[in-house]
Amino acid sequence: xxxxxxxxxxxxxxxxxxxxxxxxxxxxxxxxxxxxxxxxxxxxxxxxxxxxxxxxxxxxxxxxxxxxxxxxxxxxxxxxxxxxxxxxxxxxxxxxxxxxxxxxxxxxxxxxxxxxxxxxxxxxxxxxxxxxxxxxxxxxxxxxxxxxxxxxxxxxxxxxxxxxxxxxxxxxxxxxxxxxxxxxxxxxxxxxxxxxxxxxxxxxxxxxxxxxxxxxxxxxxxxxxxxxxxxxxxxxxxxxxxxxxxxxxxxxxxxxxxxxxxxxxxxxxxxxxxxxxxxxxxxxxxxxxxxxxxxxxxxxxxxxxxxxxxxxxxx
Amino acid sequence: xxxxxxxxxxxxxxxxxxxxxxxxxxxxxxxxxxxxxxxxxxxxxxxxxxxxxxxxxxxxxxxxxxxxxxxxxxxxxxxxxxxxxxxxxxxxxxxxxxxxxxxxxxxxxxxxxxxxxxxxxxxxxxxxxxxxxxxxxxxxxxxxxxxxxxxxxxxxxxxxxxxxxxxxxxxxxxxxxxxxxxxxxxxxxxxxxxxxxxxxxxxxxxxxxxxxxxxxxxxxxxxxxxxxxxxxxxxxxxxxxxxxxxxxxxxxxxxxxxxxxxxxxxxxxxxxxxxxxxxxxxxxxxxxxxxxxxxxxxxxxxxxxxxxxxxxxxx
Numbered sequence: 048x049x050x051x052x053x054x055x056x057x058x059x060x061x062x063x064x065x066x067x068x069x070x071x072x073x074x075x076x077x078x079x080x081x082x083x084x085x086x087x088x089x090x091x092x093x094x095x096x097x098x099x100x101x102x103x104x105x106x107x108x109x110x111x112x113x114x115x116x117x118x119x120x121x122x123x124x125x126x127x128x129x130x131x132x133x134x135x136x137x138x139x140x141x142x143x144x145x146x147x148x149x150x151x152x153x154x155x156x157x158x159x160x161x162x163x164x165x166x167x168x169x170x171x172x173x174x175x176x177x178x179x180x181x182x183x184x185x186x187x188x189x190x191x192x193x194x195x196x197x198x199x200x201x202x203x204x205x206x207x208x209x210x211x212x213x214x215x216x217x218x219x220x221x222x223x224x225x226x227x228x229x230x231x232x233x234x235x236x237x238x239x240x241x242x243x244x245x246x247x248x249x250x251x252x253x254x255x256x257x258x259x260x261x262x263x264x265x266x267x268x269x270x271x272x273x274x275x276x277x278x279x280x281x282x283x284x285x286x287x288x289x290x291x292x293x294x295x296x297x298x299x300x301x302x303x304x305x306x307x308x309x310x311x312x313x314x315x316x317x318x319x320x321x322x323x324x325x326x327x328x329x330x331x332x333x334x335x336x337x338x339x340x341x342x343x344x345x346x347x348x349x350x351x352x353x354x355x356x357x358x359x360x361x362x
Numbered sequence: 363x364x365x366x367x368x369x370x371x372x373x374x375x376x377x378x379x380x381x382x383x384x385x386x387x388x389x390x391x392x393x394x395x396x397x398x399x400x401x402x403x404x405x406x407x408x409x410x411x412x413x414x415x416x417x418x419x420x421x422x423x424x425x426x427x428x429x430x431x432x433x434x435x436x437x438x439x440x441x442x443x444x445x446x447x448x449x450x451x452x453x454x455x456x457x458x459x460x461x462x463x464x465x466x467x468x469x470x471x472x473x474x475x476x477x478x479x480x481x482x483x484x485x486x487x488x489x490x491x492x493x494x495x496x497x498x499x500x501x502x503x504x505x506x507x508x509x510x511x512x513x514x515x516x517x518x519x520x521x522x523x524x525x526x527x528x529x530x531x532x533x534x535x536x537x538x539x540x541x542x543x544x545x546x547x548x549x550x551x552x553x554x555x556x557x558x559x560x561x562x563x564x565x566x567x568x569x570x571x572x573x574x575x576x577x578x579x580x581x582x583x584x585x586x587x588x589x590x591x592x593x594x595x596x597x598x599x600x601x602x603x604x605x606x607x608x609x610x611x612x613x614x615x616x617x618x619x620x621x622x623x624x625x626x627x628x629x630x631x632x633x634x635x636x637x638x639x640x641x642x643x644x645x646x647x648x649x650x651x652x653x654x655x656x657x658x659x660x661x662x663x664x665x666x667x668x669x670x671x672x673x674x675x676x677x
Contacts, residue, residue, distance in 0.1 A: 172487055
């Protein structure tokens with residue numbers, strides 16, 4: 048059983064949703080109707096030793112915990128509005144530092160903190176639950192149709208390259224390290240994409256290979272992804288080659304990009320490009336069935352992203 | 363700096379609240395207005411080694427994480443409606459067990475799970491963020507006035523006695539152990555209290571001594587609490603005496619009762635008693651200033667409840 052089986056296992060036990068629930072769990076966020084307004088809700092937790100090591104300051108961890116939730120809200124096309132943060136560490140300074148990072152991110156992303164829980168824990172742990180507001184219909188993972196283009200915002204692989212630099216204690220690639228520690232969720236772009244009427248959207252947190260599969264699975268479609276088209280910055284490529292890693296493979300499997308993967312008609316992609324201040328790159332297309340990654344016209348097998356419980360079987 | 367100083371420190375940095383915010387953080391829950399409805403929001407986290415030890419099963423921990431949040435919602439007079447749960451352990455069985463406990467509690471308390479995050483962590487950790495709905499104005503901590511009676515629901519000290527039994531591995535007091543592991547938040551009573559117009563309410567999680575201080579501080583009043591009046595069950599008294607602990611002191615300081623402490627006019631307390639299926643016990647009264655605990659007419663000093671960061675100074 049892996050993380051996604053675990054989620055399926057739990058989802059199967061859900062009661063019938065109350066009338067406020069427009070979209071239950073299973074997308075980047077659940078969607079609720081309160082009065083005339085649509086809201087989205089999600090949560091993400093970060094734990095030391097699992098999501099970060101001692102190279103991340105408590106402030107960076109707190110900041111990132113909010114940013115990754117803002118990315119999920121962006122992937123629905125919503126505006127982040129309110130959040131609750133729970134967490135702590137073994138000493139009050141670390142706990143305070145983490146909560147300061149949370150508040151800095153709240154300020155940065157225009158999210159109002161409603162409270163939470165400060166606790167004492169053996170290792171730094173922080174969970175953020177967020178509420179976002181929709182001005183349009185939510186963009187789900189399930190709307191992709193054969194013939195849509197697949198496009199990504201910004202760049203891929205920089206965060207995973209930055210993580211490698213941190214793990215290897217390489218001090219050169221500072222921009223990549225910053226991409227890893229200080230993600231920039233694509234809030235404005237997510238809302239523009241929703242307004243322009245993209246078909247489907249997901250944020251790339253587990254890695255393109257995993258996240259495009261989630262989108263295809265929910266949409267009942269397949270896709271072709273062209274690794275040669277992936278937007279990988281020059282410094283990412285250079286650093287990865289210097290440590291004998293394949294930039295295209297890492298950009299496909301690395302995770303934590305917090306970019307948006309969008310399925311849309313060609314003209315909608317063009318409109319989004321025209322309105323965007325970051326690059327929008329077409330990396331493939333939606334087909335009827337089969338998730339295929341191609342490089343120089345040849346399929347690349349066995350690409351997968353992050354699994355929180357790899358190698359667990361038998362439950 | 364203790365936990366409450368830490369919260370004050372963070373609260374001081376809050377931005378101006380958006381128009382939806384009716385009550386910001388600092389009460390049992392924040393209060394929001396969405397359309398014509400009032401909602402409450404809060405979160406509480408449980409971590410192994412801090413809030414429970416190996417004697418709690420993963421299911422019990424997951425259940426309790428929801429129950430303690432339902433208690434906070436009850437203390438505002440609201441109905442629990444939606445929640446997000448994040449957490450996990452080092453193996454998938456423990457994680458699944460915890461999430462099963464979360465879902466069982468959701469079923470028990472009529473809360474609909476919107477999602478969350480399953481993670482891998484060195485020790486079992488679970489955070490629940492909850493949304494509740496109000497049918498009346500929220501009952502705040504700040505409404506107590508000199509002359510109000512102070513009353514508690516149910517019983518005090520049983521959970522703390524159960525915790526001692528778990529720590530000492532005493533197998534006799536099973537009811538007390540169950541009170542600790544499987545709290546029964548007073549949801550119906552909280553809503554009745556709100557409808558009847560009590561002045562102020564708080565749930566007793568950190569211990570009566572701490573929680574009555576929170577209520578008095580927010581209301582700008584004092585109180586007299588008569589330890590001789592505390593509702594302590596016969597088996598709690600018997601067990602505590604058998605291990606040389608003072609039942610009245612433990613019932614004042616022990617924490618995790620998840621009962622409600624209510625400040626109300628005498629006639630409202632009587633109405634609540636008439637409608638309640640658990641005992642409502644008057645334990646003191648609100649006065650202008652000074653929090654005093656009395657036993658046989660004599661003040662008892664140095665009573666305090668749970669502090670998550672005891673003994674930390676200098677921040």
